[in-house]
Amino acid sequence: MPDTHYPRSWKKFMERSRELKQNTTVNLLTSNFPILSQWSARFRFAKSFKGLDLGEAYKTEDTPLGYVSIMRVFLVYSAFETYCKALNCQCGNEDQVRFLQENSLREKTLLEIQKLDSGNKLLTFLASHLNRNNSQIMNNFINGEVASISISFLAKSIRHVFAHGVLTGNAGGLSAKRFEKISKLISEFLLECMDSDFESRVKSNHFISTQEPSG
Numbered sequence: 001m002p003d004t005h006y007p008r009s010w011k012k013f014m015e016r017s018r019e020l021k022q023n024t025t026v027n028l029l030t031s032n033f034p035i036l037s038q039w040s041a042r043f044r045f046a047k048s049f050k051g052l053d054l055g056e057a058y059k060t061e062d063t064p065l066g067y068v069s070i071m072r073v074f075l076v077y078s079a080f081e082t083y084c085k086a087l088n089c090q091c092g093n094e095d096q097v098r099f100l101q102e103n104s105l106r107e108k109t110l111l112e113i114q115k116l117d118s119g120n121k122l123l124t125f126l127a128s129h130l131n132r133n134n135s136q137i138m139n140n141f142i143n144g145e146v147a148s149i150s151i152s153f154l155a156k157s158i159r160h161v162f163a164h165g166v167l168t169g170n171a172g173g174l175s176a177k178r179f180e181k182i183s184k185l186i187s188e189f190l191l192e193c194m195d196s197d198f199e200s201r202v203k204s205n206h207f208i209s210t211q212e213p214s215g
Helices: 010-020 029-046 063-086 092-102 105-116 123-129 132-142 151-163 177-203
Strands: none
Touching: 010 029, 010 177, 029 063, 029 177, 063 092, 063 151, 092 105, 092 132, 092 151, 092 177, 105 151, 105 177, 123 132, 123 151, 132 151
8 A cells, every 4th residue: 555645654553453453452553443544544635635627717817726725624624523533532622632733833833824814814704704602712813812722723614614605715805825825834734733643652552542642
């Protein structure tokens, strides 16, 4: 099986899984094998995604770029949902998913997103289509709060608004090129967080507790 775009430790995980099946007393990894197989496929799909071909009608427009940005986040967050399921935590619960994203890149990524959307066009648009609690979290971020917000919250918000048919390729007035950069920041961050956490768990033969962050 080619390793292209699979999680870095997926091959080792498969090898370890076959070994552990022979040992009923050490079975922490293989207990979640079906969910993890689904996650690895979604991870690979999300990481492999390059763009959309909408034909000649959109050749000179930025619309496809906007939809590519949405779809990229959509695919990555679907992988993130599945990974959280394997860890037995709720992907929409900020307290439960924080351990996956507590690293030095989180704040840097958030600051870069704020810089790209300096007029808060996209963020304000998203906030206006979220429920009260999530809208407040988004508004806190708009007002400069980065300590308590997760990257997955931004991905969840984009996916939610798009899935409900509100967000279009140019919604909020943010340029498609800036939106694409934000999309890549969010996606690359979440892919790396999952990849790093999974790698640490494969090395330690541990995959059942949400209380152990990546090391």
